[in-house]
Amino acid sequence: MLKEERFKVILDRLVNDQKVYLAGLSALLNVSEDTVRRDIKELADQGLLKSVRGGAVPHAPGPHHFRDRISHDKDQKQIIANKALSFLKDGQVVIFDGGTSAMLIAQALPKDLRITVVTNSFPIASLLEEHEFVEVLFAGGRLLKNSFVTIGSDTIQFLKKFRADICLLGICSIHKELGVTGPDYEESEVKRTMIQSSREIIALATAEKLETAEAFYICPTERLSVIITDQPGGQEAFKTYSELGIQMV
Amino acid sequence: MLKEERFKVILDRLVNDQKVYLAGLSALLNVSEDTVRRDIKELADQGLLKSVRGGAVPHAPGPHHFRDRISHDKDQKQIIANKALSFLKDGQVVIFDGGTSAMLIAQALPKDLRITVVTNSFPIASLLEEHEFVEVLFAGGRLLKNSFVTIGSDTIQFLKKFRADICLLGICSIHKELGVTGPDYEESEVKRTMIQSSREIIALATAEKLETAEAFYICPTERLSVIITDQPGGQEAFKTYSELGIQMV
DNA sequence: ACAAACATTGCAAAATATTGCATCAATATT
DNA sequence: AATATTGATGCAATATTTTGCAATGTTTGT
Numbered sequence: 001m002l003k004e005e006r007f008k009v010i011l012d013r014l015v016n017d018q019k020v021y022l023a024g025l026s027a028l029l030n031v032s033e034d035t036v037r038r039d040i041k042e043l044a045d046q047g048l049l050k051s052v053r054g055g056a057v058p059h060a061p062g063p064h065h066f067r068d069r070i071s072h073d074k075d076q077k078q079i080i081a082n083k084a085l086s087f088l089k090d091g092q093v094v095i096f097d098g099g100t101s102a103m104l105i106a107q108a109l110p111k112d113l114r115i116t117v118v119t120n121s122f123p124i125a126s127l128l129e130e131h132e133f134v135e136v137l138f139a140g141g142r143l144l145k146n147s148f149v150t151i152g153s154d155t156i157q158f159l160k161k162f163r164a165d166i167c168l169l170g171i172c173s174i175h176k177e178l179g180v181t182g183p184d185y186e187e188s189e190v191k192r193t194m195i196q197s198s199r200e201i202i203a204l205a206t207a208e209k210l211e212t213a214e215a216f217y218i219c220p221t222e223r224l225s226v227i228i229t230d231q232p233g234g235q236e237a238f239k240t241y242s243e244l245g246i247q248m249v
Numbered sequence: 250m251l252k253e254e255r256f257k258v259i260l261d262r263l264v265n266d267q268k269v270y271l272a273g274l275s276a277l278l279n280v281s282e283d284t285v286r287r288d289i290k291e292l293a294d295q296g297l298l299k300s301v302r303g304g305a306v307p308h309a310p311g312p313h314h315f316r317d318r319i320s321h322d323k324d325q326k327q328i329i330a331n332k333a334l335s336f337l338k339d340g341q342v343v344i345f346d347g348g349t350s351a352m353l354i355a356q357a358l359p360k361d362l363r364i365t366v367v368t369n370s371f372p373i374a375s376l377l378e379e380h381e382f383v384e385v386l387f388a389g390g391r392l393l394k395n396s397f398v399t400i401g402s403d404t405i406q407f408l409k410k411f412r413a414d415i416c417l418l419g420i421c422s423i424h425k426e427l428g429v430t431g432p433d434y435e436e437s438e439v440k441r442t443m444i445q446s447s448r449e450i451i452a453l454a455t456a457e458k459l460e461t462a463e464a465f466y467i468c469p470t471e472r473l474s475v476i477i478t479d480q481p482g483g484q485e486a487f488k489t490y491s492e493l494g495i496q497m498v
Numbered sequence: 499a500c501a502a503a504c505a506t507t508g509c510a511a512a513a514t515a516t517t518g519c520a521t522c523a524a525t526a527t528t
Numbered sequence: 529a530a531t532a533t534t535g536a537t538g539c540a541a542t543a544t545t546t547t548g549c550a551a552t553g554t555t556t557g558t
Binding site: 252280281283284287302 | 536537538539545546
Binding site for chain 2: 002003004005008047059122125126129135136137138139140141142143145146148150154155158161
C-alpha cells in the first residue's frame with residue numbers, strides 16, 4: 001500500500017469522525033503505530049491536520065478538545081444545515097457566526113449562490129474560497145487560538161458597519177424567558193453585534209439546548225426569526241415559540 | 250507495445266483505481282519496473298499524475314490548501330527567513346505582510362518568542378496558531394480569493410490603528426531612485442499602510458528584484474531599515490544602499 | 499508520586515530510486 | 529548497402545527512503 005493511500009485514509013477518517021487514533025489506524029492500515037505517527041507528522045507539516053497526543057484532529061476544528069466529541073452529532077447538524085440553506089437567496093448579505101454549525105452550512109452551500117458573506121471564522125472563510133460568486137468580508141480582530149475566530153472590539157467595530165439580511169447564529173442556549181445566551185463572554189459580545197447588524201436571525205439549536213441558559217446574555221428570544229432544530233417532537237416547545245412569532249423548523 | 254499505449258494504460262488505471270503500483274504495471278505491461286518508473290516520471294512532468302514512491306496517484310487539482318505552495322522554491326527563501334528572524338525580539342509588535350516570504354518567516358518562528366503579530370494573511374495567522382506566546386491581530390476586510398489575504402479600505406483602516414516596531418515586507422521591487430514598488434494596486438495600498446504604521450521596515454528581496462520597478466509606488470527606498478537578500482555578491486548594490494543608511498544582509 | 503500511555507531517537511533491514519552503462523532496434527546519413 | 533545516430537530498454541551498482549523495533553524520555557491521569 002502506498003504511503004499516499006494511507007494519507008488518504010487518514011484524512012478521510014478525519015473528515016468523518018473529526019478525530020483519528022494511532023491504534024485504530026495502525027490496525028486499519030496494517031502498519032506499526034510508528035509509521036502512522038510519522039504519517040501524521042508529515043500531514044501535519046503540510047497543514048492538513050493537527051497532530052495531537054494519541055492521534056490527530058482536523059487542523060482548524062471547533063473550540064473544544066476532540067476527545068469529548070461525539071460523531072453522530074454531525075449527521076444531525078447536517079440536517080439542520082440543509083434546512084438553513086433554504087432561507088438563503090441570491091444577492092443577500094449573510095453573517096455567519098463562528099461555530100461548527102455555521103461551518104456545516106458553509107460546507108453545504110450551493111456553488112452557484114451569489115451572496116455576500118460576513119464572518120469572523122477562518123474555517124468558514126476558507127471553505128468559501130471555492131465559491132466563485134461568494135464575496136467574503138472577514139472581520140478582523142484578535143485571533144482566538146484553537147477556534148480560529150476573531151473576537152474583541154475590532155471585530156465588533158467591523159461588524160457594526162453592516163446591515164445584513166440574515167444572520168446565521170450558531171448553537172446557543174435558548175430560553176423563552178431568559179433569552180438567547182452563550183457560555184463565553186467575548187464570543188457572546190460578538191454574537192450580539194452580529195444580531196444588531198442583521199434584519200433576520202436564524203438560530204441553529206440542537207434540541208437539548210432549548211430551554212436552557214448560559215451565563216452571558218445575547219438577545220431576547222423575540223429577536224429571532226427562525227429557530228432550526230432537530231427534534232420537532234416537542235409540541236409544547238413548538239407552540240411556545242410560535243406564539244412569539246418565531247418559525248420553528 | 251508503444252510507449253504511448255503504456256501511457257494510456259497507466260492513466261486509465263489511475264482513473265479507475267486512484268492509484269497504480271510499479272510492480273502491477275510492470276507485470277501488466279511486460280516491461281521492467283525501471284521503464285514504468287520512467288513512464289511515470291514523464292507523465293508526472295506533464296502534470297498528468299503525481300509520482301510517489303512505489304507508484305503514482307492522480308494529480309490533486311482540488312482545493313489548493315493555502316499551505317501547499319510553500320514547499321518548493323523553499324531553500325533560498327528559507328535562508329532569508331532565518332536572517333529576518335534575528336531582528337525579532339520579545340515584546341515587539343510585528344506586522345507581517347501577506348507574501349510567501351513572510352510566511353516562511355512565520356513558519357520558522359521560534360515557539361517561545363513572545364511577540365504580537367499583525368497580519369492580513371490567513372496562512373500566516375494559521376501558522377501561528379501553535380505559537381502559544383504569539384498574539385495574532387488579524388486585519389479584516391475583503392478576502393482576496395486564491396491568495397488568502399484581505400485587502401481594501403477595511404484592511405487599511407485596521408492597520409492604521411497600530412504603531413508597530415517592525416514591518417516584515419515581502420518581496421517587492423526595490424530601486425534606488427524609484428523606491429519600493431509592487432505589481433498590484435490594492436496590495437500596494439495595503440503595504441503602504443503597513444509601512445506607515447511601523448517604525449522599522451525590513452524588506453525581503455531576492456537579488457533579481459533589486460534595481461527593478463513595478464507599476465505601483467509603495468514608499469521611498471530610504472524608508473527601509475534593512476534589506477535582506479540572497480546574493481551578497483553585488484558589491485555595488487551593497488554600497489548603493491549602505492549610503493542610504495540601509496543595512497544589507 | 500507513580501504507573502501507564504505515548505513520544506522521540508537511533509538503528510538496521512527492506513523497499514524503492516537513481517545513475518551509469520550496455521544492448522538493441524529503428525531511422526537517418528554517408 | 530554500410531554505417532552512424534538516436535531513443536528506448538533492461539541491468540547492476542549505489543544512494544535514498546521507508547519501516548519496524550528497541551531503548552530512552554515525556555506526558556497524563558490517578
